[in-house]
Amino acid sequence: MKNSAESENMNWIFANSKPCPxxxxxxxxxxxxxxxxxxxxxxxxxxxxxxGQWSDHGERTGGFYACNRYALVKQ
Structure with a gap:
């Protein structure tokens, strides 16, 4: 049962988080x-x-609530 609970915790972490770069x-x-x-x-x-590093962001990358760097990289 303990292994099942740990597995569920890891599944939640993978689904709801990102690794620090x-x-x-x-x-x-x-x-x-x-x-x-x-x-x-x-x-x-x-x-x-x-x-990406935050110091590379600002108004030219879409502002603080958006990021267009991802869209530029995908193109």
Whole structure:
């Protein structure tokens, strides 16, 4: 039963999080803009949509609530 519960937890993590681009810890987004900051000790700042470094983002990439870098990369 314990293995089943752990498996369900891992399934939830994989379905509802993304890995930090720097340290690979699972990160959950629950509200707000696309600006993410990984928990200490990493503290890496990145975009939730494209996982790119946050300092490369701003109005020219779609603003803080959107990211057009992903669309540009996909083309």
């Amino acid at each position: 720097k340290c690979k810890r699972p990160i959950e987004k629950n509200q707000g803009c696309m600006h993410m900051t990984c928990n200490p000790p990493c503290k890496y700042e990145f975009c939730w949509l494209c996982l």
